[in-house]
Amino acid sequence: MDKKVAIVGIGYSGFGSTTPDLSYREMIFEAATKCYQDAGGIHPQSIDSFVASSEDFMEGISIADEYVPDQLGAVLKPVHSITGDSLQGLASAMMQIKTGQQSIVAASAFSKVSNLSNHDGLVTYATDPFYIRPFNENPYFIAGLEMNRYLHETGTTREQCAKVVTKNRSNALNNPSALYGARIELEDVTEAPVLSYPLGIYDMSGHLDGSIVVLLASEERARELTDKPIWIKGIGWATDTPNLDSRIDGMGSAVYARLAAQKAYRMAGINNPFNEIDFAEIDDTFSYKELQHLEALNLCGPGEAGKLLELGCFAPDGDFPVNVSGGSLGGGYLHEANGLQRLMETVLQLRGEAGKRQLHDVETGLAFAWRGIPTATGAAVILSTRP
Amino acid sequence: MAIMERNSRNIDNRYWNPGFKAFPVKNVYTAGAAGQRFFEEIKNNSKILGSRCEKCELTYVPARIYCERCFNRLEEKNWIDVGTEGTIYSYTLLFQTQNGEPRENPAVMVAVRIADGLLIHRLGEFSAADLEIDKPVKAKFKPKEKRKGCIEDIDYFKPIK
Numbered sequence: 001m002d003k004k005v006a007i008v009g010i011g012y013s014g015f016g017s018t019t020p021d022l023s024y025r026e027m028i029f030e031a032a033t034k035c036y037q038d039a040g041g042i043h044p045q046s047i048d049s050f051v052a053s054s055e056d057f058m059e060g061i062s063i064a065d066e067y068v069p070d071q072l073g074a075v076l077k078p079v080h081s082i083t084g085d086s087l088q089g090l091a092s093a094m095m096q097i098k099t100g101q102q103s104i105v106a107a108s109a110f111s112k113v114s115n116l117s118n119h120d121g122l123v124t125y126a127t128d129p130f131y132i133r134p135f136n137e138n139p140y141f142i143a144g145l146e147m148n149r150y151l152h153e154t155g156t157t158r159e160q161c162a163k164v165v166t167k168n169r170s171n172a173l174n175n176p177s178a179l180y181g182a183r184i185e186l187e188d189v190t191e192a193p194v195l196s197y198p199l200g201i202y203d204m205s206g207h208l209d210g211s212i213v214v215l216l217a218s219e220e221r222a223r224e225l226t227d228k229p230i231w232i233k234g235i236g237w238a239t240d241t242p243n244l245d246s247r248i249d250g251m252g253s254a255v256y257a258r259l260a261a262q263k264a265y266r267m268a269g270i271n272n273p274f275n276e277i278d279f280a281e282i283d284d285t286f287s288y289k290e291l292q293h294l295e296a297l298n299l300c301g302p303g304e305a306g307k308l309l310e311l312g313c314f315a316p317d318g319d320f321p322v323n324v325s326g327g328s329l330g331g332g333y334l335h336e337a338n339g340l341q342r343l344m345e346t347v348l349q350l351r352g353e354a355g356k357r358q359l360h361d362v363e364t365g366l367a368f369a370w371r372g373i374p375t376a377t378g379a380a381v382i383l384s385t386r387p
Numbered sequence: 388m389a390i391m392e393r394n395s396r397n398i399d400n401r402y403w404n405p406g407f408k409a410f411p412v413k414n415v416y417t418a419g420a421a422g423q424r425f426f427e428e429i430k431n432n433s434k435i436l437g438s439r440c441e442k443c444e445l446t447y448v449p450a451r452i453y454c455e456r457c458f459n460r461l462e463e464k465n466w467i468d469v470g471t472e473g474t475i476y477s478y479t480l481l482f483q484t485q486n487g488e489p490r491e492n493p494a495v496m497v498a499v500r501i502a503d504g505l506l507i508h509r510l511g512e513f514s515a516a517d518l519e520i521d522k523p524v525k526a527k528f529k530p531k532e533k534r535k536g537c538i539e540d541i542d543y544f545k546p547i548k
């Protein structure tokens with residue numbers, strides 16, 4: 001089980017607030033085409049197995065996993081779906097290689113949320129039918145409750161959360177695939193209409209359509225397919241209780257992130273993540289989540305993330321750059337493909353292919369994803385240029 | 388492996404609605420052994436029940452029949468009346484409707500801490516100064532004849548003066 005696993009190809013398609021030119025399956029086909037080209041032009045016949053991450057209802061069909069194979073070149077091949085964040089799908093693909101069962105595995109995810117006329121209703125449908133749904137309220141009140149509790153417990157300020165928005169939307173200006181890049185002031189965020197106090201409308205990332213496909217290979221096959229493999233050093237995922245009524249610990253802090261990261265750090269042999277990791281792409285679905293996640297990932301102590309942010313620590317030229325890509329606030333939120341988006345940005349940085357936003361001398365990066373309201377599931381991956 | 392052509396004029400793009408009506412996914416839900424009893428106590432006796440795991444020293448509100456930490460069964464003797472008062476663990480003012488439309492008068496949602504549980508509910512009969520974490524609150528039940536055996540049999544929580 002000590003086989004090494006590398007990312008040998010990655011491709012994306014879409015990344016628009018709407019994508020009326022392609023169906024979601026064509027979008028995946030295009031991302032797969034780019035991914036396979038990126039991995040030396042491999043033909044899907046040479047890929048052993050495929051893992052798709054998706055969520056029924058988002059596609060507008062049920063048993064969505066049956067609609068996976070053709071757009072990946074996976075017809076007549078081993079295929080399965082993960083109903084979870086795409087980093088959980090990545091973990092599944094990785095394990096197939098670690099066991100020796102397969103040598104080359106593709107993992108895919110997508111968002112075609114623009115085809116969904118009542119996304120908020122779908123989120124409501126994900127909440128408890130007895131204790132939450134009867135209120136018939138916008139489900140983002142859960143984010144409002146979380147943010148208020150997080151600010152209360154840590155002394156983090158509303159302005160510090162707004163600073164996450166200005167940082168990430170500004171970072172996105174250097175990322176051609178980021179949709180929501182903007183140079184804005186703190187007041188643009190703090191004085192914007194409130195969604196669910198203290199959460200304002202710009203504290204929440206905008207929707208994004210897109211697809212990402214990534215190719216994983218064993219060490220032996222990775223060396224054949226690419227001269228710049230990026231190695232998966234550690235991976236972990238965890239889920240806190242789904243019941244809001246038991247989230248005494250989980251309402252103000254991201255327990256799932258702490259547990260997921262502990263597993264990933266242990267596997268990667270990391271003791272001091274702040275010193276041993278060079279940068280991170282971290283879930284920022286909501287502004288407060290970036291700060292809450294930084295603390296849960298043990299990159300700083302509780303209540304320290306906001307202060308470090310104000311000191312510039314997480315800026316592209318800071319000690320520990322976070323979401324140099326613009327994150328979801330600057331790039332748009334890809335739903336179950338959120339994890340692969342964070343992963344893709346980490347891979348591009350480590351390969352030195354991040355263009356204007358390229359960081360210097362980076363060797364190890366962290367990607368972390370959360371499944372969004374109302375879930376308490378997160379997954380962390382440590383990537384490195386060294387096997 | 389390539390997409391050779393794609394629609395490049397928005398005016399050419401259209402969306403297809405299925406020729407059939409949106410598939411009516413309709414469910415009934417089973418509250419379960421714990422949920423049924425919890426709601427019937429609210430409806431008939433204006434009582435909020437929790438269940439205590441002695442091993443974990445945790446009291447679940449709403450009551451459950453198993454502990455989610457140690458997986459122990461929570462027996463009859465573990466069910467307890469936890470009273471109708473708690474404190475605001477967190478609150479929020481919601482300025483959008485369920486469908487994302489803005490609205491002028493916000494819904495005020497609270498997580499009320501009772502024992503080790505958090506009941507999510509509305510806040511009523513309050514002033515701005517009452518909106519504060521740790522503020523004591525009390526359940527206001529609907530009149531008995533209007534109760535249906537659901538979480539909304541509690542009309543809202545209100546601050547204790």
Ligand SMILES: [Zn+2]
Nearest residue numbers: 440443454457
């Ligand atoms: Zn227990």
